[in-house]
Each structure stands twice: as structure tokens, then as C-alpha cells.
Amino acid sequence: MAETSDPNEVTFRMSRASRTVPRSRAALHAVLGEWGVSQDVLETAELVLSELVTNALRVRVPRDRQVGVRIARFLADGLLRLEVSDAGSGTPEVQKPGNEEVGGRGLLLVEALAHRWGVAEREGGIGKTVWAELKASDIVAEPEGREVAAIAVRTGQYVRVWGQWHAVRAVRMEPFATGGLAVVLGLDDGPALRVRAGEPFMVRDGGVPSAREGKDDRPPEC
Missing domain, CATH: 2.30.30.30 (SH3 type barrels.)
Structure with a gap:
């Protein structure tokens, strides 16, 4: 896990495997537990991160390419930011599947749950970063x-x-x-x-x- 010294963010990389989604969700749960967010925000964040990581795993890239995750908080704005990076090209778009279609609702869910979301070029590498911000007014500063x-x-x-x-x-x-x-x-x-x-x-x-x-x-x- 690659971490920064900034107390307001945690970053790590995970392999492209079936267990990556539950592992990233467990990591998020541990971090947000320390940051004091409410249960509602925690549950929403877990859903959003799960969808972002799932979408990243579906991108066609070499098997050895990892998925990057960043969890950050903005105390002044009361915001929680989730970022998932992959080495794939293209820009993901919200789909509107029909009632009979099983998949294609990941970003539709993210759009509904997040305060805002978007896509940016991946910093320091190829690919992209999909991010989402959630309102978390009860997020707390880190004690000494x-x-x-x-x-x-x-x-x-x-x-x-x-x-x-x-x-x-x-x-x-x-x-x-x-x-x-x-x-x-x-x-x-x-x-x-x-x-x-x-x-x-x-x-x-x-x-x-x-x-x-x-x-x-x-x-x-x-």
C-alpha cells in the first residue's frame, strides 16, 4: 500500500482480482471509521466505491496493471472524495439500460448517490481516474x-x-x-x-x- 503523509488522504493500489472489490470496501470502512463519518455516509461511500472499482476491473488492460484507490476528506467543505484509477482508455458514461437488462447501472447509481462526480486524466501515468464526492458534514479533523x-x-x-x-x-x-x-x-x-x-x-x-x-x-x- 502506498500512503502519503497527508492526514486527510489514504491511497493504495490493488491487483485486478475478484477479491479487490470487498478488500477496497474493507479498507474504506477502516479509514472512515477513524474519520468519524456517520453510518449513512459510510454505507453510501461503500456503494459508490464498489461501483467505481467494479467498473475499473471491467476495463480491458493487461492483467498486471493495478487499480489505484484514493480516499480523501475536505474538512472545510464537509466533503469525502473517492477516486479510482485504471490504465484503460476512453471516458465512462452513464448508461440507461432497459428494464430487462441486468447490468449497466453502475454509474447511474454513482450519479444518484454522489454530490458530484467526474473523470480526469490519470496523474503520473496512462489511463484515467473516475472520482466521486459525497457530502459528509460530520467528518472530523484528526486528533493529535x-x-x-x-x-x-x-x-x-x-x-x-x-x-x-x-x-x-x-x-x-x-x-x-x-x-x-x-x-x-x-x-x-x-x-x-x-x-x-x-x-x-x-x-x-x-x-x-x-x-x-x-x-x-x-x-x-x-
Whole structure:
């Protein structure tokens, strides 16, 4: 998983597989849980992201091309933005299938649920990005210190493990052999940590507190 140090966004890439849709939805659920959105907004966001990722997976591109996902919040505007990028050409359009047709309603649903949506050229690569914004007036600013799920940890933050605070140098996401998502945290000292996406961590965005603080903490388990 490739993360930015911006506390208002999370980005990651996923392989083109049947489990990509539920995995992206699980990632969204973890992030929005930390951002304090209401259940209604969460459910709407899950539907919208599912449709965007599903459409991206249907695009004809080489199998090794991944799907990019970005989840961002705009506190001043009370907006949640979802972006899904793929390497395919063309511009998706809203279809109006007949009553007898089974498919073709993905973007119709997105248009109905989103505050606004659109398509843009993919930054730094070929293809496109389909985005949608949802109104989320209850979205909250990130507190200074708090407990978050592993999937919400970002590079540049400090996590408390092994009784000490460690700077996070790298974050990536990969599947567990038994199912579900794993987050691998590369730290400034010691081995990398591989934990489940929902594993709780205590994190800070600023400087490291005293070495005695949190000395009784135990390392998270995989």
C-alpha cells in the first residue's frame, strides 16, 4: 500500500482480482471509521466505491496493471472524495439500460448517490481516474494522538510498539494467505511489522514523547 503523509488522504493500489472489490470496501470502512463519518455516509461511500472499482476491473488492460484507490476528506467543505484509477482508455458514461437488462447501472447509481462526480486524466501515468464526492458534514479533523486501525497508519507518523515510539518509514498492503488484508509497516528500527488491516495502533503525528511513556505496551500480533 502506498500512503502519503497527508492526514486527510489514504491511497493504495490493488491487483485486478475478484477479491479487490470487498478488500477496497474493507479498507474504506477502516479509514472512515477513524474519520468519524456517520453510518449513512459510510454505507453510501461503500456503494459508490464498489461501483467505481467494479467498473475499473471491467476495463480491458493487461492483467498486471493495478487499480489505484484514493480516499480523501475536505474538512472545510464537509466533503469525502473517492477516486479510482485504471490504465484503460476512453471516458465512462452513464448508461440507461432497459428494464430487462441486468447490468449497466453502475454509474447511474454513482450519479444518484454522489454530490458530484467526474473523470480526469490519470496523474503520473496512462489511463484515467473516475472520482466521486459525497457530502459528509460530520467528518472530523484528526486528533493529535489516538488509536487507529493499521490500514489508517501513514508514513511519517509514529506508532507505539515494543514499549517505544517508532517512526513509520514505509507502508504497504498485501493479502493474507488465509484471506483478508495485511498491512506491512516498515519502521525506523527493528523488523517490519505485518498485521491485519484492522489491528489497532496508537499513533502520533508530531514528535516522539518520552521513552518511559507507554513502556508497558505489548507489540501487536499478526
